[in-house]
Structure formats: C-alpha cells, structure tokens
Amino acid sequence: MSDASEMTAELPVMPQDSPFVDVRHASRRFERRMSPVAAFLARLGLDYADEIVHAVDDVSLRIGKGSVLGLVGESGCGKSTLGRLIASLLPVSDGEVRIDGHRMASKAEPLSRRELLRTQMVFQNPMASLNPRQKIVDILTEGPIYHGLIKRRDKNEFAAALLLEVGLPPDILSRLPHQFSGGQRQRIGIARALSVSPDFLICDEPVAALDVSIQAQIINLLLDLKEKRALTILFISHDLGVVRHLCDQVAVMYLGRIVEMAPTEALFSNPVHPYTKALFEEIPRIRGGHREYQPIKGEIPSPLTPPPGCHFHPRCPRVIASCSSLAPPQSVVGDGHSVSCWLNVPADPTQRK
Amino acid sequence: MTEPLNTMPENEQPVLNISGLSTVYNLKIGQVKSVTDVSFELARGEILGLVGESGSGKSVTGLSIAGLITAPGRVVSGSVLLHGQELTTLSENALRAIRGNDISIIFQDPMTTLNPVLTIGQQFFEVIHAHRKCSYSQAMKEAETALIEVGIPAPRERLDNYPHELSGGMRQRVCIAISLINKPSVVIADEPTTALDVTIQSQILHMMQRLVRERDVAMIWVTHDLSVVAGFCDKLAVMYAGRIVEAGPVQQVLSNPAHPYTAGLMDSIPGDCLPGSRLEQIPGTQPSPLQLPSGCAFRTRCKYARNECAEKPPEVAVGSGRTAQCFFPLTEVQNVRRK
Numbered sequence: 116m117s118d119a120s121e122m123t124a125e126l127p128v129m130p131q132d133s134p135f136v137d138v139r140h141a142s143r144r145f146e147r148r149m150s151p152v153a154a155f156l157a158r159l160g161l162d163y164a165d166e167i168v169h170a171v172d173d174v175s176l177r178i179g180k181g182s183v184l185g186l187v188g189e190s191g192c193g194k195s196t197l198g199r200l201i202a203s204l205l206p207v208s209d210g211e212v213r214i215d216g217h218r219m220a221s222k223a224e225p226l227s228r229r230e231l232l233r234t235q236m237v238f239q240n241p242m243a244s245l246n247p248r249q250k251i252v253d254i255l256t257e258g259p260i261y262h263g264l265i266k267r268r269d270k271n272e273f274a275a276a277l278l279l280e281v282g283l284p285p286d287i288l289s290r291l292p293h294q295f296s297g298g299q300r301q302r303i304g305i306a307r308a309l310s311v312s313p314d315f316l317i318c319d320e321p322v323a324a325l326d327v328s329i330q331a332q333i334i335n336l337l338l339d340l341k342e343k344r345a346l347t348i349l350f351i352s353h354d355l356g357v358v359r360h361l362c363d364q365v366a367v368m369y370l371g372r373i374v375e376m377a378p379t380e381a382l383f384s385n386p387v388h389p390y391t392k393a394l395f396e397e398i399p400r401i402r403g404g405h406r407e408y409q410p411i412k413g414e415i416p417s418p419l420t421p422p423p424g425c426h427f428h429p430r431c432p433r434v435i436a437s438c439s440s441l442a443p444p445q446s447v448v449g450d451g452h453s454v455s456c457w458l459n460v461p462a463d464p465t466q467r468k
Numbered sequence: 469m470t471e472p473l474n475t476m477p478e479n480e481q482p483v484l485n486i487s488g489l490s491t492v493y494n495l496k497i498g499q500v501k502s503v504t505d506v507s508f509e510l511a512r513g514e515i516l517g518l519v520g521e522s523g524s525g526k527s528v529t530g531l532s533i534a535g536l537i538t539a540p541g542r543v544v545s546g547s548v549l550l551h552g553q554e555l556t557t558l559s560e561n562a563l564r565a566i567r568g569n570d571i572s573i574i575f576q577d578p579m580t581t582l583n584p585v586l587t588i589g590q591q592f593f594e595v596i597h598a599h600r601k602c603s604y605s606q607a608m609k610e611a612e613t614a615l616i617e618v619g620i621p622a623p624r625e626r627l628d629n630y631p632h633e634l635s636g637g638m639r640q641r642v643c644i645a646i647s648l649i650n651k652p653s654v655v656i657a658d659e660p661t662t663a664l665d666v667t668i669q670s671q672i673l674h675m676m677q678r679l680v681r682e683r684d685v686a687m688i689w690v691t692h693d694l695s696v697v698a699g700f701c702d703k704l705a706v707m708y709a710g711r712i713v714e715a716g717p718v719q720q721v722l723s724n725p726a727h728p729y730t731a732g733l734m735d736s737i738p739g740d741c742l743p744g745s746r747l748e749q750i751p752g753t754q755p756s757p758l759q760l761p762s763g764c765a766f767r768t769r770c771k772y773a774r775n776e777c778a779e780k781p782p783e784v785a786v787g788s789g790r791t792a793q794c795f796f797p798l799t800e801v802q803n804v805r806r807k
Contacts, residue, residue: 331736360738399695
C-alpha cells in the first residue's frame, strides 16, 4: 500500500551495533486474477477487480546478533508469511530482507548456497514436516551430505552427536518418525534445522502443538542451544507467556502490519497500543483467580478487505477520528519501543475522544 | 429436567454422579487402561476442569460419561448417574434419547463436528427434530435466538451458510449453540478452545461463563491448559495415566498443589519465573499405557518417589473437599520452598 510515504519517524535504533537481520519495508501480496469474463465486465465499468491479499504490509524490523525476537499475533495476521519471507521461502513483493548484510532472494545478486544455509526453519507440526518414510539418520544427514558439509561415511557419528545435543538417545538412528512422541519429533525437527550449522533459526510456532510439560522441555532446549551455538532466533508464536519467557524483543502483528515493537520487559510492563493491551488482558493467568472475561469485540477482519486507516480501528475501544482515514505513523515511545497508533502521535488534542 | 431452573436448594442432589468409572481398550498388543476408577460429582451451575496431558484419559472420561465408547473400547465398571438414573446399563436407543438432549458434547475441532454438506440451519433442525416434534420454520426461529445468544452477528443469514463459510471462532460458537439448543443439564466440552486464538478463546470463555450461570448447566471442561481452568472453573480434577491424581476447588488446588504431578504441571508454565531462566520441567515422558508402572504411575518421573510408591497410593484428604492419590502429598512448607 502507498502508506509507506506516511512514515514520519525513523525506526528506533536497537541497542546492538548492526542488526543481524534487517527487514526493510517488506510487503507480500497474494493476488487472484479475475476470470476473463470478469475482466471483460470490469472493462465495461462493472464492479469486478483482482483480489489482492496484503499478507504482509510494509513491515520493518531488526534483530541483533544473538538475540531472540518474538513475533506474536492472531492467526491470519501474517506472522507465518513474514517468517517465510525472512527465510526466503517466499519472495518479497516490495522491500528487502538482509541477513548479515546479504540481501536475500534478489535476482540481481543471488546468494551462494552457503549463505542460504545460514538460515533454517523449525515448523509447527513435526509430523507433517518430517518425511514419514525416512529414517532419523537420513533426515538429519540429507542436508549436510548434499551440501558437502560432511562425508557420507561419517553420517552415523554426525547424526548421533546431533541427537545428543537435542537431548535424544543416539541409538534411535534407524527408527522412523512415527515411532516418536510429539515432543521427541519436535526435537528431531530442531536437530534437522541445526544439521547445516545455521546461525539464524526461524521457529514457526514450534511448541503450539505440544503439551505444557513437553513445551517446557522444548523451550529449555531452545534456550540452551541459543547459548551454545550463539543462535539468533525469530520465534513466531501466539502464546504470550512463552514469548515473554524466551524472547529479548517482541513485535506484535495485526493484519499484516507490526503495531508495536519493544524489548520484552518494556512491552509487558508498559503496553501502549490498544491491541497489545487487549491481548495482554486476555492471557489466562494461573494465579489470577476467578475472573470475568472481557473480550475484544469482533474478529480479525478479512485481509481481502482490510478496514481503511488503522486496521484495528473497528475493534478498538479508544478509536478517534483520524483512525479510520489514515494508517497511523510509527512513533517512538521509549528506548527501542515503537508503536503505530494515532493516540501516540502528538497532534491536536481536541481530536481525541 | 424435573426441577425448575432458578431454584438452588441447600442440599441439592448432584446432577451427575460418577463413581469408580473404568474404561479399557482391548487391543491386539494388550489391554490399555484408559480410565481407571474415576469418581466425581457435579452440581447445577458448576464447572469442573478436567486437566491432563494428551493420553491421560481425560477425553475418554468424557466419552464414557456420554456412552460414546465403541469397540475395541469398553466401560468395564463403575456407574454414571444422571439425575439418579444409571446410564452405563442403558440400551443404545435409550442413550440416543438422552444424548444431545440432556447431555451434550462440544468437541475440539468444529470443522470435523459440523457436517460440511449441510447448512447451519439444517444442522440445527436435525438436533431439534431428533428429540421433539417441531416444524422447520419454528426450529429456525429457535436457532436464530440461539445464535444471537452466542454472539453471532446477522444470525438469519448464517443459518443459510455452510460451515466452510464461517471463521474458526464462529464455527465453534455454532457448535456451542447447537449443543445448548435442547437445554441440556450437563455439557461436556472437550478442549473447545484449544484450536482458537487467545482473543477468540476469551470471547468463548466469557460467553460460556454467562450461559452456564444463566441456565444452571453443569459443565465438564476438558483441557490441557491449567491457566484457562484457573480463571474459569469451580472445581479441578487432574488426571495422569487414567486416574484422577488430585481433585478439589480450583483456587485451593492451584495455590497449594498436593500431588507432585500437579505441582510439576504448574511449574512448567512460563509466566511466574524469571524470563530467560530455565523452566522447571517434569523429567521424562508419560509411560506407555500398555506398561504402566506398578503402584503410582507417576513415580518414575517423581522426584519425591520412594520405595513405598510401588504400592497402590492411598487417596488422602488434603483439606476440605480435596483429595490426592499420593503417599507423600506436598505440604504448604514444601510448596513455599518450591516457589
């Protein structure tokens, strides 16, 4: 969308010197072209048009080396698409993604394989992302053998070492994925991602499908690996409790845009955007006691026809006049804490409700 | 329903009384004891949270109560009393008259619960027509009111929609409206919000809280999420390997868990501890249901386990209305140290 020109404030500078991952005004659109009949009718002046979904809309973010960024939002807000853009599994429609200074997925300067290997992904459902007919040893060594990182004859030792690292016994090399429980499969998924020694890991809801006690084990594993391998992690999740525990910074996404981004403690102690505030209210708390739920009204709107201006305004409890006309600019409200909301734009105070 | 809805006598009979319920699955590779000796009771307007990991038998407990266990599974012992009527010995026909009418179930995934080739209105009609004489247009009127109650905008249009035309949260609300349409006295909700976003989850919890209170429904809320139970349920039963290991009023159990497994579950939820620190985790995984350890099934993962635990643990009272199946229930002192 053309709202990029509305950006007034520059991105807040992160405490780290140079960002390891730098996403600049990245957008991703999915289009469904009109049928020829509809195209003909459209030329006759009837109300037909291509359907365009703005899955990711002018997103900029930076992740410093060795830190963990949490990306939270409801389903359908574009957080997984953004993860795929950063992993260059999908090309960006506009903008660019740079990882350690290298531009990803650009036709002009294609990256070497070695560079691409530095980014790896861990997926949500390990049963769907592991080949059910491949033995564990082949799952773990297919990548490194193909890319010439290890010799084929070393594959057993290599896979055994990886399994030990993710907390599995090394004697399971010749088993198949269905012989494991969900938590063990997710460990295998993580081991596969680590097999080509990446330094940037994109985890797309890695614990959403697991039981709480297993979740804790996987979170602990990720914390250990981050220390040991000096990993930079993008952690996509809808579970705010997990994000708070694991991440250094959090970005909150709503319908394709990042509405608030801040260091974890700043965000949880002082959420600024009404959407973030509402999200935090709705986290079920174990020590909160019996309570009344006061939900946000309505559901996330269809990305085919997003509301004009700020996407959140139809559900927002503090909506003002300018919300429905223009997308709010990003404003800085604290150290590394930026928010896109009209309430924080120093403007004529009489406009506010 | 025999009594008027709005009166709550002091010594009311429980709506649902379960005692010694056991369900097994006879498989080729051996017998799986999915539910063993489960007992609890439920009064009007009460919500029981049934909590456990996957495979702990919480869903099978719900299915056993509704008489939905099919071969190779079988309810081998115990009784389920609904308004004093025994359900486990009823014929299938008699059960059909009760299911969907006096007991209803809400399942986890609304897309697989709803029939994809029928409109929402037709599915309402099926449920109403199965239990009482009713014209289609009258059923639609009832359905419309039910949809308004669960907060669905433009209910008249929705009745002509097919399930795939609705969003996930909307579908689950339709399921809830269908399950409540015949004014059941017991609702079994099997992880109804697990597949939904936090915002939609809190909308549904809000709505269920209101409906349970207004209609005096007794509800069993099956979930793996202790934090939902904390704000929503009145009573809590924690299941492990087919047994209820701890039960009692929610606030008391969560503020001072007696069974080491409950304590372990609570510790593995991120939130209270220092961000970035390691979470306390329960070591190991659940034992295979084919080879449960003798005695207390949790003893292989329990840090307080001693030799005695190989015997069947006693059910001890640990406060008013609270029980735990453990030789060495945690004391308050231990719980303070645990934090």
